[in-house]
Amino acid sequence: MLVLFNKPFDVLSQFTDNSTPPRATLADYIDIPDVYAAGRLDRDSEGLLLLTNCGKTQQRISDPKFKAPKTYWVQVEGDISEQALQQLRQGVQLKDGLTLPAQAQRMAEPELWPRTPAVRYRANIPTSWLSLTISEGRNRQVRRMTAAVGFPTLRLVRWQIGDWQLADLAPGMSRTIPLTR
Template identity: 55%
Template sequence: MANIILFNKPFNVLSQFTDDDGRPTLANYMTAPGYRVAGRLDYNSEGLLILTDDGRLQQQIANPVHKNWKNYLVQVEGEPDTATVEQLATGVKLNDGMTRPAKARKVAQPVLWDRDPPIRVRKTVSDSWLELSIREGRNRQIRRMTANVGFPTLRLVRIAVGEWTIEGLQPGQYREMSVPMTIRRMKPNPPQRKP
């Protein structure tokens, strides 16, 4: 068995326990010696952060090779049309290459906690919500994807990683649990044939 902590990370909290600049960290919310973060969440993003006391499980959760879906609710500036949503799903060309196929759909405004500070509201520009699911983890990937197709991200909330969700957790709350270890064996690359 391995132990995990499911934490609903508030806005503007670092996904680590220390910070030389005095910004809020995980230590403001919990004491968890021996636990490490399995897949970071940006300082200005909110939602599910998983910590574990098992290095193998940490790699299985965080490493894109294991293809765990990460689901996000994304508030964007503007109203993307169907073609834009399909582009997000099929792949977006970023400066570090094409993104892998994703899942993307427009959704109604979700019921979420108030963000502190609140999102900047512009009376002349509408906003809308998307649900995006990806299997990779490039730096600030969702924000770069939506900006690339012309709809900058205003708010980003990770709601699930694989089977784990933030259901029932308010910002700053966490739940501890034990999980069975079922590490997937990675297939080695086939040997190269000599010409």
């Protein structure tokens, strides 16, 4: 089975948390036994997280050698330039090496749910949105890539992993689909 989950902002991509006070986890939203997250999504990121009870499926989704493309809708600080988009398309030098080329394009502001807390707003600094598709899964990669080209990420929503899309799933909601063998 595969569970498509719209992970809300400020929720950990795991079922347990040992911190005090405890933080919100998948257990607060998913009541399906024996499923595990196939990959991670940072606590301050939102959107599609896949969970499964099949080890092979989990590996195919999360193992970088399979290069499952992941598409993010990214709100950045500033009016992103074509030059910055081209840098993302060519690969960006990060501290842990050059990223693989990404698909990057400016997009209109998507119709999304409000985020709580709201993204910071500054009247004198514009923001812009881009669609960014990567096939790696480095720690905080999208945030580091946009910062490296001069446009820090304000909001990050994972929209798609491979063939699976967030579509009409509201934050905190999930949909279960059977796996074909």
